Amino acid sequence: MLPTTTLKDILVLYDGREGEARAISGAISGAINPDDGGAAAAGSRSDYRSAATASLVDVSGIPVRDCCGCFGCWVRTPGLCILTGDEGNELCHRTLEARAVVFISRITWGGYSGAIKTVADRMLPLLHPDFRRVNGAMHHRMRYSRMPRLLTVGYGGRTAGEEETFLRYTAAHRTNFGAPDDRNGNSTRFTTIWRGDTGALRRWFTAVIAEGRRDTTGEVPA
């Protein structure tokens, strides 16, 4: 495991075409860098938070193509997507460098929007093709021994049922992604639903980011 000082920051992925997504990413950025991003978040600042920076990536403004399902990232160029000339591999790199990745997405039928899902799909190279069992279910092995936390903010859900699916779905995403927080269950506390309340969002973010840090995926390098 690398010392935490080499870990850079928090990667925030959002669709900049949507006002809610811009508001949420701004609020999170403000919670991390109170000096640059508006009012300071309540509560004490941990050493980590004071050193952190947020890297905001508007996924609508960068070229990322859809995963074509070829498994080339496993059996042709292991660990790298074969689609080049876009930001897919760079996003994987930035994800590994980050301490936490925040997916901000319009809740679309209980899942991510197309634009955000494109990015999630392109993170397949971070996983290993081999299988392991997590809580009795088959998942992929981890390629890397450390993965960032995966936090999710959903907005725009139209029904309670959709939001309920979103909470469970994003928990499953965390398990599959090997996010260290959620290896042992289907915790939904790392997902929140935005209802326009900046203070509530910052309190949630501060709380989840300050929780005990378990950084490794438990995988032993092959």
Added chain:
Amino acid sequence: MNIAVINGSPRGESASSREVISILERLGGADLQWTGVSRLDLLPEDQLEQRVEELCRAPVLLVTAPLYIDGLPATTIRALERYRKACLHRYGKRDGHVPEGGRVPEGGHPVQTGGQRVFAVVNCGFYEGSQNRHALEMVEHFCRESGLTWCGGVGIGTGEMIRGLKEVPLRAGVRRPVVAALQRLVEAIGLPGGRLEENLYTQHRLPWWMYRLLGQLGWRRQARRNGVRRGALHDRPHGVV
């Protein structure tokens, strides 16, 4: 009866999701006619309207997709968004209701009951068919939002074997649970107003450990064919984290 099919897989015609449709065609016999489209997300705008018009006209819509990162692939989300938008455009109404048989009353006012019946089949490369549950729920929410009638779906685990067993007879033991679930789906589709009482989750008949073993051997075989050196399957190109 006409069945409209949206194959949501990014792999289009070579996908397991396409093979599922072939199996359903065989099980359905001559009574069911299947009209499919692959990669609806990529269809040029000028062809979209006509294609969606054809799909809307069928009393039943079947959505097939693979499981990507625990949910519907981005391509399927986009395809369904296009379908929904085109339906709205066609009927000019907010809820996009498509009546059974696709006939719209005078003035284009959609009827409030009997929207197109929608079924879905999602397959995943994991063992457990139940891992497709969130993706099926997403299709269900899509239906609710689009004024279509959700009628249930099938989640298939061990999805890599769907194409692998293509040449094996449908009645073979290893295929039986999957074929039985698809048979129930076909029966529900063929029955006027038919639906599945609940989603069906299934996988091919072989033990967990054997599927894992075959899968992992398969990855190595493919890697070798691609000239990937031994052990490179574990590469960490982004560094040693």
